[in-house]
Amino acid sequence: MSELTVRPVTGIGDVTPGADLAALIAAAAPWLADGDVVVVTSKVVSKAEGRLVPVPPEPGPERDAARDRAIDAETVRVVARRGPMRIVQTHHGLVLAAAGIDESNVDRSHLVLLPADPDMSAAALRTRIRKRLGVSVAVIVSDTMGRPWRIGQTDVAIGAAGIGTVRDYRGEPDAYGNILDVTQVAVADELAAAADLVKGKAEQVPVAVVRGFRYAPATGGGARALVRTGPEDMFALGTAEARADGLRLAAGLPDDGPLGDADLPPGAVEHALSTVDTKVDVLTASQNRVTLRPGGDPRRPARAGADIHRLRAALAAAGLASTWTDSDDSPFGTITVGMPAS
Amino acid sequence: MSELTVRPVTGIGDVTPGADLAALIAAAAPWLADGDVVVVTSKVVSKAEGRLVPVPPEPGPERDAARDRAIDAETVRVVARRGPMRIVQTHHGLVLAAAGIDESNVDRSHLVLLPADPDMSAAALRTRIRKRLGVSVAVIVSDTMGRPWRIGQTDVAIGAAGIGTVRDYRGEPDAYGNILDVTQVAVADELAAAADLVKGKAEQVPVAVVRGFRYAPATGGGARALVRTGPEDMFALGTAEARADGLRLAAGLPDDGPLGDADLPPGAVEHALSTVDTKVDVLTASQNRVTLRPGGDPRRPARAGADIHRLRAALAAAGLASTWTDSDDSPFGTITVGMPAS
Numbered sequence: 001m002s003e004l005t006v007r008p009v010t011g012i013g014d015v016t017p018g019a020d021l022a023a024l025i026a027a028a029a030p031w032l033a034d035g036d037v038v039v040v041t042s043k044v045v046s047k048a049e050g051r052l053v054p055v056p057p058e059p060g061p062e063r064d065a066a067r068d069r070a071i072d073a074e075t076v077r078v079v080a081r082r083g084p085m086r087i088v089q090t091h092h093g094l095v096l097a098a099a100g101i102d103e104s105n106v107d108r109s110h111l112v113l114l115p116a117d118p119d120m121s122a123a124a125l126r127t128r129i130r131k132r133l134g135v136s137v138a139v140i141v142s143d144t145m146g147r148p149w150r151i152g153q154t155d156v157a158i159g160a161a162g163i164g165t166v167r168d169y170r171g172e173p174d175a176y177g178n179i180l181d182v183t184q185v186a187v188a189d190e191l192a193a194a195a196d197l198v199k200g201k202a203e204q205v206p207v208a209v210v211r212g213f214r215y216a217p218a219t220g221g222g223a224r225a226l227v228r229t230g231p232e233d234m235f236a237l238g239t240a241e242a243r244a245d246g247l248r249l250a251a252g253l254p255d256d257g258p259l260g261d262a263d264l265p266p267g268a269v270e271h272a273l274s275t276v277d278t279k280v281d282v283l284t285a286s287q288n289r290v291t292l293r294p295g296g297d298p299r300r301p302a303r304a305g306a307d308i309h310r311l312r313a314a315l316a317a318a319g320l321a322s323t324w325t326d327s328d329d330s331p332f333g334t335i336t337v338g339m340p341a342s
Numbered sequence: 343m344s345e346l347t348v349r350p351v352t353g354i355g356d357v358t359p360g361a362d363l364a365a366l367i368a369a370a371a372p373w374l375a376d377g378d379v380v381v382v383t384s385k386v387v388s389k390a391e392g393r394l395v396p397v398p399p400e401p402g403p404e405r406d407a408a409r410d411r412a413i414d415a416e417t418v419r420v421v422a423r424r425g426p427m428r429i430v431q432t433h434h435g436l437v438l439a440a441a442g443i444d445e446s447n448v449d450r451s452h453l454v455l456l457p458a459d460p461d462m463s464a465a466a467l468r469t470r471i472r473k474r475l476g477v478s479v480a481v482i483v484s485d486t487m488g489r490p491w492r493i494g495q496t497d498v499a500i501g502a503a504g505i506g507t508v509r510d511y512r513g514e515p516d517a518y519g520n521i522l523d524v525t526q527v528a529v530a531d532e533l534a535a536a537a538d539l540v541k542g543k544a545e546q547v548p549v550a551v552v553r554g555f556r557y558a559p560a561t562g563g564g565a566r567a568l569v570r571t572g573p574e575d576m577f578a579l580g581t582a583e584a585r586a587d588g589l590r591l592a593a594g595l596p597d598d599g600p601l602g603d604a605d606l607p608p609g610a611v612e613h614a615l616s617t618v619d620t621k622v623d624v625l626t627a628s629q630n631r632v633t634l635r636p637g638g639d640p641r642r643p644a645r646a647g648a649d650i651h652r653l654r655a656a657l658a659a660a661g662l663a664s665t666w667t668d669s670d671d672s673p674f675g676t677i678t679v680g681m682p683a684s
Binding site: 002003004005006008009010014080082087094095099103104105106107108120145147148149150151152153154155156158165166169172173174175176177178183184185186187189190191193194196197198201202204210213225226227228229233234235236237238239240241242243244245246247248249250252253275276294299300301302304305306307309310311313314316317318319321324327328332333 | 344345346347348349350356393419422425429436437445446447448449450464486489490491492493494495496497498507508509511512514515516517518519520525526527528529532533535536538539540543544546552555566568569570571575576578579580581582583584585586587588589590591592593594595617618636641642643644645646647648649650651652655656658659660661666668670674675
């Protein structure tokens with residue numbers, strides 16, 4: 001590896017809808033060279049693309065309502081909410097406070113949305129810079145993102161063109177012959193972070209150029225390839241939201257849902273039962289099914305029913321599925337425990 | 343802002359326990375100057391400090407067990423788990439896969455723990471570099487960290503000395519006179535990310551120097567100030583873990599827990615009741631209390647009891663507390679709903 005430089009591009013000035021951002025960058029940085037990485041703040045990309053929403057300039061309920069509507073329109077789902085603050089997944093797949101909608105560095109009568117397709121924005125800028133200056137650069141569109149577990153924000157790549165956004169070390173040996181089996185580095189995010197160090201937030205330096213970084217060619221995914229959503233996302237909901245989801249699951253436990261055929265983990269049923277203060281007897285047990293007879297005071301069947309539901313919630317918390325066939329006489333039916341149907 | 347450079351420090355070689363890391367850095371980078379930021383991979387700090395755990399070199403259950411014990415010893419709490427993978431909070435407050443314990447870039451007979459106190463490690467390096475070279479540098483100890491919602495890892499600051507780790511823009515005006523009210527930039531993390539671009543993972547370049555970044559003096563918190571835990575952490579548990587926690591809460595709903603005095607949000611009780619398929623009548627209602635009479639088939643009291651517990655889980659999912667006094671006769675007692683006691 002050799003030295004790299006991170007240079008701010010000054011003199012771009014205010015960017016207005018319809019502006020030719022590539023021309024502005026080319027004029028302000030005529031020294032751009034092959035292999036440079038041009039990191040552009042999403043704010044100016046959005047402004048050039050006219051991604052502005054008019055809002056009442058005065059603070060108050062009307063401005064707040066207009067802002068809420070703008071956030072709604074960019075939101076695919078809410079990840080977490082606390083008071084008026086919403087962390088949402090946008091249609092880009094990004095998880096951002098207020099859907100990345102910003103009120104800074106724009107006049108008071110507008111909000112700025114993120115670019116509709118930041119990878120396409122990056123690709124267009126790259127092509128137009130090449131046309132203007134005859135150089136092949138990579139382009140990253142950056143945005144400021146908060147992080148769980150960390151104070152403060154860092155800039156990340158939300159759009160990219162001409163550059164492999166991930167450096168994959170998996171399968172490579174280190175100096176000791178160990179295989180580096182887990183390390184994929186999000187180099188596009190690191191480049192965006194490096195660029196932010198010279199851009200600042202309030203100084204109208206919306207572009208920085210990283211020179212000297214030897215990157216892999218683009219693989220086609222753009223910065224979208226850095227988005228982790230779906231089953232691989234272990235933090236798809238805030239803790240409070242997921243906890244409420246668990247309570248809702250308990251409220252909706254079906255009495256006769258299907259059980260799977262997989263074997264029960266040894267001891268799992270016993271452990272789940274031990275977490276609630278109710279009595280049950282084991283009627284039958286096999287590798288993949290345990291049938292229980294609820295206990296409970298025969299004179300208080302309603303309480304026994306509540307205890308049965310408690311038990312089933314405890315089993316569900318342990319990842320176990322159950323069914324309940326009720327009876328109007330003590331012992332109030334049977335609970336059968338198995339693995340969830342896949 | 344002016345240009346900055348990021349330079350790899352080569353020639354440090356293998357670092358062994360007891361090594362004088364400051365001397366190695368000073369010898370390899372005699373060109374260090376006042377104001378430089380020296381970013382050191384935690385791996386070599388740990389090795390110099392002897393933070394190594396012996397493990398059987400051969401893959402197998404014994405090595406795995408030794409690794410698990412090492413992770414346990416560094417873990418304060420488990421945040422999320424999937425198969426053999428554990429994301430935990432360490433005693434530093436950091437949330438890291440496998441507690442940041444690494445098997446790469448070390449011989450097969452050892453694992454490398456994180457430094458015990460990375461801020462202190464950074465401070466000691468800073469002092470000793472000043473003694474050797476007579477220059478005042480900032481020092482960042484970096485580690486590689488995964489991120490929710492993003493593919494790949496980036497380097498972040500786990501230790502820092504001589505540098506303000508957060509650049510706080512709150513309260514400052516932008517060019518349009520808007521107050522930048524939410525932006526705190528984790529500059530130490532951005533510096534660690536920039537440094538990683540020249541360090542690489544397998545190339546034994548454990549140190550990089552950022553020159554030209556004008557940073558604020560340290561405020562005393564070190565990189566520890568970048569750790570967000572406790573009530574401010576909206577992602578304290580993985581989604582699956584928090585969902586299971588909600589199910590456990592349902593299993594443990596106390597019949598007679600305390601209710602708070604705060605007013606109920608309008609419509610919240612009705613909405614929660616509408617999410618479960620059971621019948622209830624409102625007996626009394628006030629601003630801060632609603633008393634319900636369970637419905638249910640009087641001939642099937644156990645099922646009515648289960649339905650009562652379902653209702654209470656649905657109320658809890660909506661953030662509402664409830665009590666239940668049971669009765670052995672239909673309608674099986676009363677449910678009272680209020681806000682949770684604070």
